[in-house]
Amino acid sequence: MSKPFASSADMEEKDETLEVLADGVYALTAEGDPNVGAIEGEDFIVAFEARATPKAASDWLEKLREHTDKPIKYLVLSHYHAVRVLGASAFGAQSIIAHENTKKLIVERGKEDWDSEFGRMPRLFREPEGIPGLTHPDITFSDRLEINLGGDRGDLILQYCGRGHTAGDIVAWLPKHRILFAGDLVEAQAALYTGDAFHMDWSTDTLDRVKAFEAEMVIGGRGYVPKGRREVDAAIEQTRGFLTGMREHVKPIHDKGGTLKEAFEATHEALAPQFGEWPIFEHCLPFNVQRLWDEYDGTDWPRIWTMERDREVWRQLQG
Ligand SMILES: [Zn+2]
Numbered sequence: 001m002s003k004p005f006a007s008s009a010d011m012e013e014k015d016e017t018l019e020v021l022a023d024g025v026y027a028l029t030a031e032g033d034p035n036v037g038a039i040e041g042e043d044f045i046v047a048f049e050a051r052a053t054p055k056a057a058s059d060w061l062e063k064l065r066e067h068t069d070k071p072i073k074y075l076v077l078s079h080y081h082a083v084r085v086l087g088a089s090a091f092g093a094q095s096i097i098a099h100e101n102t103k104k105l106i107v108e109r110g111k112e113d114w115d116s117e118f119g120r121m122p123r124l125f126r127e128p129e130g131i132p133g134l135t136h137p138d139i140t141f142s143d144r145l146e147i148n149l150g151g152d153r154g155d156l157i158l159q160y161c162g163r164g165h166t167a168g169d170i171v172a173w174l175p176k177h178r179i180l181f182a183g184d185l186v187e188a189q190a191a192l193y194t195g196d197a198f199h200m201d202w203s204t205d206t207l208d209r210v211k212a213f214e215a216e217m218v219i220g221g222r223g224y225v226p227k228g229r230r231e232v233d234a235a236i237e238q239t240r241g242f243l244t245g246m247r248e249h250v251k252p253i254h255d256k257g258g259t260l261k262e263a264f265e266a267t268h269e270a271l272a273p274q275f276g277e278w279p280i281f282e283h284c285l286p287f288n289v290q291r292l293w294d295e296y297d298g299t300d301w302p303r304i305w306t307m308e309r310d311r312e313v314w315r316q317l318q319g
Pocket of ligand 1: 079165184193
């Protein structure tokens, strides 16, 4: 029997929890749905991630407004994926900040990605008709950008750690509280999506740089908020384990001239015992294996996912 496409059959609303991680530091987690956050400056807010639609963003802001009514000056996008950026208009931010590669990727494939993600995860797109169009950042950087939060709140440091989940992921680091917003570079007990990823870079240097912050808390792209060095490192290593597990099972089959389907089945069998029950595992794995296969074929820049290509890969591997 074939499995329903991606997360198209997952229509059950998740419980959302706003956590105050430190004075003026907020995270909203949602049982494996994309996480978002906010950091309070002396007289403004920096929001981290925008969610899939203005309605979904407004639902988050309503919860945030129970804690602070400061205006949102900056909206920071960790990367270009539609479910992270298309709600941007709800924030009324003065500026939208992202990595320079994120800006390029939105121009190159933002529309295709929107259609693809809408088809894969329709539940996240609350009132999709409210999306005014693509989200284009107006402040970009290549390596590092610091925002002074004012008063004695210290700096918020936006840092590029190398290619990973996409070509343009950034993290947000609060040295004062040792809290790291990692976007989709780290997941905490949620499966990884690697369909636009650079598996070799991500599983080595990029995660090493993320780990080097020695954070006391990390807000990953999905899943709960690990607290304390041991839990933080465990989440980072579990993310790495997912990636190295994929590499170990796809490469030998690619090397010996096997098929994509064989690589998918071997990877599924190897990863399912540890990761199979986590959110979006079945949804992501076909796209993940296809992208890793492309990397072993020598395709450095990820191919663009379209609704048609999504369905074709799904039919081939999960059908
Ligand atoms: Zn993503």
